[in-house]
Amino acid sequence: MKEINLYNTLTKKIEPFVANEVGKVKMYTCGPTVYHFAHIGNLRSYIMEDVLEKSFRYAGYDVKRVMNITDVGHLSSDADSGEDKMLMGAKREHKSVMEIAAFYRDAFFEDCRKLNIKTPDVVEPATNCIPEFIKMIEKLIETGYAYTAGGNVYFDTEKLERYYVLSNQNEEELMVGARDDVEEDINKKNKTDFVLWFTKSKFDDQELKWESPWGTGYPGWHIECSAISIKHLGEQLDIHCGGIDNVFPHHTNEIAQSEAYLGHKWCNYWFHVLHLNDNTGKMSKSKGDFLTVSLLERKGYHPLVYRLFCLQSHYRKPLVFSYDVLDNVKATYEKLVKKIASLGESGELENERMAEYREAFAGALGNDINTSQALTVVYDVLKADLNDASKRALLNEFDAVLSLDLTKETESEEVDVRLAAYVEEMIEKRKIARKEKDFARADAIRDELLQKGIEIKDTREGTTWSLLS
């Protein structure tokens, strides 16, 4: 097992990762609220969490990873006035909530597939776990950590010795109206209390409702993650991941309710990915326009170019998106893949000398998932005094974590036979023209092909052609 050092939001320090159970990592990820497409900022988190998971596996750990799908209860505000995001999505598209959930869940995993993000071992929709939520809330009421008011069930943050474990907030200084569209919920005893179960939502058209001891209603957002994590990973969690914005209140509330419920410490490490910004600030779905993977594809960027864009930076740094930088990364990616493709297969594996690079790569990952440094090791390998077979083998191992399809055989696309024949004929004509030094004609042929989306290149071995994507 190789050592992994991680920044822990809980302690605000980089510390060596020590699992509860030797060699095993129990990992939980806050999944998407499936009311709309994911934008590339959302996906930055999932890419970096994917790298984290794969880094653990590379280091020799056995990982069990769980992710929820929020398909109910995520309101636009935690106050009772908040509107359910799922319902907003359904109204917007004149569909049922279940249709919306299914559609955007599929879209999310399709984006993940394109970005080589591994699907977690367990993916659990919140609506599958209503009995677990109810069980947990019942115990919290029994033990005095929760109360009912105005028909809803609230968590009583005053009962905790320490509520702000992740962030150094001061209750007196909290501004409830920091966002001006948020109304204060008058049922709460403390302004940091949060809803565990809703029955009195003023939105009577809420489609999804369940029976509960407190009346027909639906669960709050925070309870989902706690209950789903405990359901699949038990009472001890090694690491919990999410976007930085979840530190407060979502993760703070998760800790509050989970530890109140369990009666002991719950999760040792908290991993948070910083945001992707654009030049106007944070990317946000509620701003209107947002960037999606398919939009990048339509603009001619392979999704893995975006993955590389993320890996080039560090997960704990704010990253600013721009097409200029993406163009840069696109060139980097294409050069890198081409260079690797030109490696031969010859030679016996030089395991002794490969060890140095394996260590450097593992060291970069173990250094708080320093992906930028890990990429440098890729370049070091390419320049190393190793035979091609050894280089290939190393890059193949590294790609288990980087997942950039570095060594993937570029499968020759099925090309229409007649098109191929036509292109070959044109190339032959151009060859003759070039021989006769009729370069105007040669260039005309090249332009004609280019207009049809075919690019030709003259190499020492002759002229090659490819379809432009």
Add this chain to the structure above:
RNA sequence: GGCGACUUAGCCAAGUGGUAAGGCACGGGACUGCAACUCCCUGAUCACCGGUUCAAAUCCGAUAGUCGCCUCCA
């Protein structure tokens, strides 16, 4: 108002006390009818000020700028 993060060449970025990795772009060169590809060469004293130290991009303090969170958000 409170809490927190960041600031290294045109851009991305490594660096966790011993005198600045890597990548992309630009420029120069080789190759080429030209172009593309490929190969070679080329650049910074680390936001600013002060301090600690034999030694600081790296530690401490102050200043400035950028950004995030403070119940929509990954």
